[in-house]
Amino acid sequence: MTIEVTHEPVEVERRRPQARRRPWERKYRTVLLVADGLVAVTASGVIHGAYGRWTVALVLPPTWIVMMVAHRSYDSGVLGLGAEEYRRVLRGALTLPALAGAVYWLVTHDPALLHDMALGALPLAGLALPARWVLRRRLHRRWARGRERSSALLVGPARAVLELVAVMRRGGAQELQVTGVCLSDPENASEIRRAGLPVLGGVGDMTDVVRALGIGTVVVFPSEGLDSSVLRRMSWTAAAQGVDFLLAPMLADIAAPRLAVRPAGGVPLLRIKAPRLSGAARLPKEALDRCCAAVLLLLLALPMLLVALVVRLDSPGPALFRQQRVGRYGDHFTMLKFRTMRPDSEVLRAELAHLNQNSDGLLFKVKGDPRITRVGAFLRRSSLDELPQLLNVVRGHMSLVGPRPPLPEEVEGYPPDLRRRLLVKPGLTGLWQVSGRSDLPWDEAVRLDLGYVDNWSMGLDLSILARTGSAVVRGTGAY
Numbered sequence: 497m498t499i500e501v502t503h504e505p506v507e508v509e510r511r512r513p514q515a516r517r518r519p520w521e522r523k524y525r526t527v528l529l530v531a532d533g534l535v536a537v538t539a540s541g542v543i544h545g546a547y548g549r550w551t552v553a554l555v556l557p558p559t560w561i562v563m564m565v566a567h568r569s570y571d572s573g574v575l576g577l578g579a580e581e582y583r584r585v586l587r588g589a590l591t592l593p594a595l596a597g598a599v600y601w602l603v604t605h606d607p608a609l610l611h612d613m614a615l616g617a618l619p620l621a622g623l624a625l626p627a628r629w630v631l632r633r634r635l636h637r638r639w640a641r642g643r644e645r646s647s648a649l650l651v652g653p654a655r656a657v658l659e660l661v662a663v664m665r666r667g668g669a670q671e672l673q674v675t676g677v678c679l680s681d682p683e684n685a686s687e688i689r690r691a692g693l694p695v696l697g698g699v700g701d702m703t704d705v706v707r708a709l710g711i712g713t714v715v716v717f718p719s720e721g722l723d724s725s726v727l728r729r730m731s732w733t734a735a736a737q738g739v740d741f742l743l744a745p746m747l748a749d750i751a752a753p754r755l756a757v758r759p760a761g762g763v764p765l766l767r768i769k770a771p772r773l774s775g776a777a778r779l780p781k782e783a784l785d786r787c788c789a790a791v792l793l794l795l796l797a798l799p800m801l802l803v804a805l806v807v808r809l810d811s812p813g814p815a816l817f818r819q820q821r822v823g824r825y826g827d828h829f830t831m832l833k834f835r836t837m838r839p840d841s842e843v844l845r846a847e848l849a850h851l852n853q854n855s856d857g858l859l860f861k862v863k864g865d866p867r868i869t870r871v872g873a874f875l876r877r878s879s880l881d882e883l884p885q886l887l888n889v890v891r892g893h894m895s896l897v898g899p900r901p902p903l904p905e906e907v908e909g910y911p912p913d914l915r916r917r918l919l920v921k922p923g924l925t926g927l928w929q930v931s932g933r934s935d936l937p938w939d940e941a942v943r944l945d946l947g948y949v950d951n952w953s954m955g956l957d958l959s960i961l962a963r964t965g966s967a968v969v970r971g972t973g974a975y
Contacts, residue, residue, distance in 0.1 A: 900922060
């Protein structure tokens, strides 16, 4: 089947297309420039107050703005996205000492300049990164309330559209707001409508839909009938109307840093970088996990002793609950938790099988479980029952962040794909916890764990740790 997409080459030649700016972009960039200016003035004030040098204090603010522009930290492609934006800010900060060194050798030969500019890079990065994080969070909150989002038109087969929409809905606040769908397989339009999305026509209707609805972004799924020549004409049509044109990869749940374009004979090929699973790549994580867990154990030793005492006084039985779990590469270890159930809880489990909240998967969770003690219910809601797992982290059985530690009987029922989650250590917290814990459907929990394994980075771990506090306070899925 060949799909024809009309375009107007004469119109493209006659006038320059006006890009449709995203609703939030101009204001966000203006506020960002002001914030960077204030950050630079503050750092200049610190340097002047400490050393009394006006020259550096006057030169630093405009130099900082120039560095941010030179490193493209205000580009549309990185605004509000987080990791890449932060990396460009850090590169700009690291460039300042190099720039000062060049001026020192070529112009001034003043060691004070080299010293002050190098020193100024620290407060600049230390203030600029939190400022951008705050602005990014504010922008995402506006998206979550449905404000300042960009209208998007999805073009392609129904199945691919539904997969992308499901991932986007699971991902929280999104810039793109799906306005409608143009299907390459109109016979499956009923599936799209059942998902709550309007079907606005076929692929050939894309131009009219974009013009009529003021679409800002077109997302296209390569598929049968949408070959390279058709996609090229579609991109011309989008460019003529000033619309962003995005090609959706066939693989979902791939983190952006793992994607790169590699030209081969003039053809841009999309490269997917291999997951970072080697011991050398994870050595910093291992060291950070054990050091942080040891420090937390020292700080929390007295509160943990008090919790253990309360558990013993509340109900008969030991303070700690020991259970065999499966770690990296399928190795078994004894996981520690504060006991939250009656001593005969395993005996009563069979009687409660019909109440299992996760009958769609391998987990066993019951809301209002009668086996849970009074103190145990509080410990679970507050996640205090998991504090002894810090000992497992220190011993190297677990990580601070990772997939949920499974039971041996769960692992026996794993299909081959799911065994991939055993390539990393289980975690005290993870994507499963900050995304809803026991309230998650089994398929969603699996997707999160496999996504973590494939897309792991230190930045992802830090992001999950930052979100863990609010997840614990909310207590969602903690039962």
